[in-house]
Amino acid sequence: MHIEPNRLFKAETPNVFVILDAETxxxxxxxxxxxxxxxxNPEDIPPRTASDPRQALRLTPRWAAxxxxxxxxxxxIDGPDGLRxxxxxxxxxxxxxxxxxxxxxxxxxxxxQALTIVTYNGFRSDVPRILLAAAAAGLRLPASLAKxxxxxxxxxxGHLDLMSEICGGADRVHLAxxxxxxxxxxxxxxxxxxIHELMERGKWSTVKAVAEGDVLTTALLLMRWRHxxxxxxxxxxxxxxxxxxxxxxxxxRPYASDWIQHGDxxxxxxxxxxxxxxAPARLEEK
Numbered sequence: 298m299h300i301e302p303n304r305l306f307k308a309e310t311p312n313v314f315v316i317l318d319a320e321t322x323x324x325x326x327x328x329x330x331x332x333x334x335x336x337x338n339p340e341d342i343p344p345r346t347a348s349d350p351r352q353a354l355r356l357t358p359r360w361a362a363x364x365x366x367x368x369x370x371x372x373x374i375d376g377p378d379g380l381r382x383x384x385x386x387x388x389x390x391x392x393x394x395x396x397x398x399x400x401x402x403x404x405x406x407x408x409x410q411a412l413t414i415v416t417y418n419g420f421r422s423d424v425p426r427i428l429l430a431a432a433a434a435g436l437r438l439p440a441s442l443a444k445x446x447x448x449x450x451x452x453x454x455g456h457l458d459l460m461s462e463i464c465g466g467a468d469r470v471h472l473a474x475x476x477x478x479x480x481x482x483x484x485x486x487x488x489x490x491x492i493h494e495l496m497e498r499g500k501w502s503t504v505k506a507v508a509e510g511d512v513l514t515t516a517l518l519l520m521r522w523r524h525x526x527x528x529x530x531x532x533x534x535x536x537x538x539x540x541x542x543x544x545x546x547x548x549x550r551p552y553a554s555d556w557i558q559h560g561d562x563x564x565x566x567x568x569x570x571x572x573x574x575x576a577p578a579r580l581e582e583k
Contacts, residue, residue, distance in 0.1 A: 312375040313412040314457075316519065317402075318511040319423045320367040320389070320504055321360075322496050328358040360422070365430050366390040366496065368398045369508035370405070371516050379530040380520050382542040385512070387505045390496075396434035399427055407439035413455055414445065417472045417515045420458040424448075459518055476514050479521050479532075482559050483514045485552040503551070510552045513539060536563050 367389030373380050386405060388398040406412065416423050424445060431438065438446060444454040451461070460469055476483035486506045487495065495503050520535035529535060540560025543553050 313409050314373040314375060314380065314415055314519070315370050315406065315412050316373065316415045316512050316516045317368065317370040317419070317423060318416070318508045318515065319365050319369075319426055320492060320496075320508050321363040321426060322366050322493065323358045324362050324364040325358070327364070328362040331358075331362060360426060361429060363426065365395045365398055365426055367501075367504050367508045368402055368427075369505065369512045370402060371512045373516060373519075375528075379528070379534070380516075380523070381538055382516060385509060385547060387509055389505050389508070390501050391499070395430050396436070399430045399434060400436055402427070403431065403436055403439050403442070406441050409441045411455070412441050413457055414442070415457045415459065415515065415519050417511070417518070418458065418460040418469075420448070420451075420456065420461060424456060457519075459515060459522065463518075463522060472511065472514060472518070475518060479518065480563075481514055481517045481521070481536075482510075482552070482556055484510065485555045486510050506551050509547070509550060513543065513552075513556065533563060533567055536560055 367387070369385065369387040371385050372383045374383055375381075386402075388401045393401065414424070428438075428445060442455070445456060448454045448456070460472075463475060464470060473483040473489075475481075486503060492504065492507055495501075495507075517535060517539045520529045520539070521532060523529040524531065524535070530538070537560055540556050543550075543556040544560075547553050548557075
């Protein structure tokens with residue numbers, strides 16, 4: 298399989314990578330305005346089992362009628378020795394509303410002249426939601442994110458969507474499926490389908506942990522994927538960098554122990570493998 302290096306990183310690409318993930322909830326007030334604009338009486342909408350797909354769309358708010366309640370982003374620096382995580386930032390409910398969350402993210406990104414946003418399925422999900430939320434709040438894109446405003450042609454907007462890059466022409470798969478193939482920790486905090494239950498119960502710290510967990514998984518996925526074309530360190534070193542980062546900066550989070558144990562296991566397996574490889578040579582010497 299040939300992979301064009303320019304699709305992953307270019308000589309002129311900045312050395313700052315920002316991996317992000319957003320969590321959202323239904324904005325029922327927005328959806329109600331949509332129904333009013335369509336002159337739809339909610340009581341007249343047939344059950345969800347209706348055969349007319351247009352009616353089903355009126356039942357469940359689509360992405361434009363969803364509100365960001367949590368946003369996590371990890372800043373990584375790409376130096377001569379490959380990618381290194383620098384800091385994790387998270388903003389979310391109940392401390393911040395959608396406008397404040399996006400404004401905080403923009404303010405942070407304004408400190409960089411240029412960067413590359415990295416997501417998993419963010420082209421279809423996170424990025425459009427962030428841009429629409431910014432427009433609704435009357436915000437302006439910082440210069441480092443200005444190219445996101447015009448996403449075509451793909452690859453020039455400063456956004457790397459790993460779902461598109463890795464899946465290519467194959468069927469799209471979940472982040473956890475790729476993580477399982479590469480033995481990367483994923484979805485440690487809770488089952489993905491429970492996230493809205495956590496929101497309804499006001500378990501916002503756990504919701505933040507879910508977003509951070511997806512960011513960490515995506516970050517290690519990025520490091521492993523770039524290694525294919527010489528753009529990062531080995532699988533072992535990448536894993537150790539991420540697990541050490543979690544241990545040093547995120548040890549209070551519920552996913553931390555799993556990440557740390559994962560790093561310990563990977564290192565132990567490598568050391569065991571090297572010991573077994575040296576054993577025959579020792580026997581021959583005797």
